[in-house]
Amino acid sequence: MNDRSPRLSPTELAAYFAFTEVSSLLRHAVEKQLKDVGKLSYVQFQLLARLGDAPDGSQRMTDLADGVVYSRSGLTYQAQSLEERGLVTRAPSPEDERSTIVAITAEGRAVLAKVFPGHIEAVQSLLFASLDDADVEVLARVMTQVSGHLRANPPRSAGPRKVKAD
Amino acid sequence: MNDRSPRLSPTELAAYFAFTEVSSLLRHAVEKQLKDVGKLSYVQFQLLARLGDAPDGSQRMTDLADGVVYSRSGLTYQAQSLEERGLVTRAPSPEDERSTIVAITAEGRAVLAKVFPGHIEAVQSLLFASLDDADVEVLARVMTQVSGHLRANPPRSAGPRKVKAD
DNA sequence: TATTGTTATACTCTATAACTATA
DNA sequence: TATAGTTATAGAGTATAACAATA
Numbered sequence: 001m002n003d004r005s006p007r008l009s010p011t012e013l014a015a016y017f018a019f020t021e022v023s024s025l026l027r028h029a030v031e032k033q034l035k036d037v038g039k040l041s042y043v044q045f046q047l048l049a050r051l052g053d054a055p056d057g058s059q060r061m062t063d064l065a066d067g068v069v070y071s072r073s074g075l076t077y078q079a080q081s082l083e084e085r086g087l088v089t090r091a092p093s094p095e096d097e098r099s100t101i102v103a104i105t106a107e108g109r110a111v112l113a114k115v116f117p118g119h120i121e122a123v124q125s126l127l128f129a130s131l132d133d134a135d136v137e138v139l140a141r142v143m144t145q146v147s148g149h150l151r152a153n154p155p156r157s158a159g160p161r162k163v164k165a166d
Numbered sequence: 167m168n169d170r171s172p173r174l175s176p177t178e179l180a181a182y183f184a185f186t187e188v189s190s191l192l193r194h195a196v197e198k199q200l201k202d203v204g205k206l207s208y209v210q211f212q213l214l215a216r217l218g219d220a221p222d223g224s225q226r227m228t229d230l231a232d233g234v235v236y237s238r239s240g241l242t243y244q245a246q247s248l249e250e251r252g253l254v255t256r257a258p259s260p261e262d263e264r265s266t267i268v269a270i271t272a273e274g275r276a277v278l279a280k281v282f283p284g285h286i287e288a289v290q291s292l293l294f295a296s297l298d299d300a301d302v303e304v305l306a307r308v309m310t311q312v313s314g315h316l317r318a319n320p321p322r323s324a325g326p327r328k329v330k331a332d
Numbered sequence: 333t334a335t336t337g338t339t340a341t342a343c344t345c346t347a348t349a350a351c352t353a354t355a
Numbered sequence: 356t357a358t359a360g361t362t363a364t365a366g367a368g369t370a371t372a373a374c375a376a377t378a
Contacts, residue, residue: 007286007287007290008286008289008290008294009302011299011302011303011306012289012290012294012302012306014306014310015293015294015302015303015305015306015309016289016293018306018309018310018312018313019189019293019305019309021309021313021316022309022312022313022316023185023189023193024235025313025316026316027189028235041367041368043368060336061336061337062335062336062337069190069191069194070369071369071370071371072336072337072338073337073338073339073340073369073370073371073372074368074369074370075337076337076338076339077367077368077369078368080338081367093336096335096336096377096378097336097376097377097378098335098336098337098376098377098378099335099336099337099377100336100337100338120173120174121173123174123178123182124173124174124178125319126312126315126316126319127181127182127185127312128174128178128181129315130311130312130314130315131308131311131312133177135308135311136175136177136178136181137177137181138304138308139181139185139305139308140177140178140180140181140184142297142301142304142305143181143184143185143187143188144180144184145296145297145301146184146188146292146293146296146297147184147187147188147191148296149292149295149296150187150188150191150192150292153291153292207344207345209345226359227359227360228358228359228360236346237346237347237348238359238360238361239346239347239348239349239360239361239362239363240345240346240347241360242360242361242362243344243345243346244345246361247344258354259359262354262355262358262359263353263354263355263359264353264354264355264358264359264360265354265358265359265360266359266360266361333378334377334378335376335377335378336375336376336377336378337374337375337376337377338373338374338375338376339372339373339374339375340371340372340373340374341370341371341372341373342369342370342371343368343369343370344367344368344369344370345366345367345368345369346365346366346367346368347364347365347366347367348363348364348365349362349363349364350361350362350363350364351360351361351362351363352359352360352361352362353358353359353360353361354357354358354359354360355356355357355358355359
């Protein structure tokens with residue numbers, strides 16, 4: 001076996017396990033809320049939210065894909081699904097005929113508005129309810145730092161050196 | 167629109183977004199590593215890891231399902247898949263013929279061992295690399311607290327009061 | 333030729349409901 | 356009757372590769 005096995009301190013292990021559990025439960029709860037209230041998958045919600053935030057409520061497929069880690073075909077699939085429900089429209093870009101511009105509709109915004117309160121509430125009651133202000137600030141600081149680190153470093157998806165075993 | 171809309175402070179929002187991003191990227195990276203190195207889905211890894219931790223390397227289906235939030239049929243599906251690959255065995259319990267005992271095999275342990283170093287490495291390099299000891303301790307403390315909160319409170323999946331809109 | 337996006341296709345995962353068997 | 360699991364089935368999501376159109 002490799003002699004470079006575990007390299008996490010007990011504290012790191014504890015942090016990792018707890019982090020994993022929290023993110024899993026929170027994600028689960030949020031997904032259920034989105035599905036129950038707005039019949040949206042998490043990805044679909046992310047797409048709508050991004051469009052809702054965009055200045056004119058629209059973005060190119062490629063830009064959307066950049067934000068939500070996603071294969072292009074997967075994005076097409078979701079965009080189609082949202083379009084069929086009338087939550088977005090798709091049209092070729094006037095500037096570059098190759099591009100498709102996805103735009104959120106009034107109906108799309110309505111669904112977003114319908115879903116948002118419960119979403120916030122879930123996050124509030126599950127993630128923050130048991131934390132005091134200082135904890136929240138620390139959490140924000142630490143998570144922001146990690147997130148910056150992740151953006152800076154290419155997510156090589158881990159596994160630089162192959163485990164030559166076998 | 168509801169007058170009970172957003173109720174997250176700016177700091178909470180920042181913490182939530184960063185947390186979401188980190189957990190998403192980390193999960194993604196870990197899943198890819200598990201798949202590349204061990205051809206395991208995340209759930210399958212969890213199942214194997216649990217069995218590997220169990221005193222005698224075995225557990226009842228029900229006990230496994232308790233740990234990994236899962237429908238029974240979903241668990242059966244994964245257990246079957248792992249059994250076909252020779253990573254676990256399934257046999258009726260001697261004590262209660264209704265129960266199925268799932269046990270990890272030597273091959274299963276081998277896959278676990280093969281996957282583990284890269285898994286740890288991913289967590290190390292993605293989650294902890296940019297944090298100092300104090301940060302890690304704080305993260306462990308905060309996450310443990312939230313996780314305790316989540317366990318204590320029924321994950322009502324959020325949405326106690328319906329958004330009566332529409 | 334490079335880029336943008338779609339289509340065809342195939343596979344994995346998950347859940348619900350019906351069913352079997354043991355307690 | 357209640358519990359443990361499996362099976363049948365169906366649907367959502369994802370990815371890869373081939374393709375069409377535009378730059």
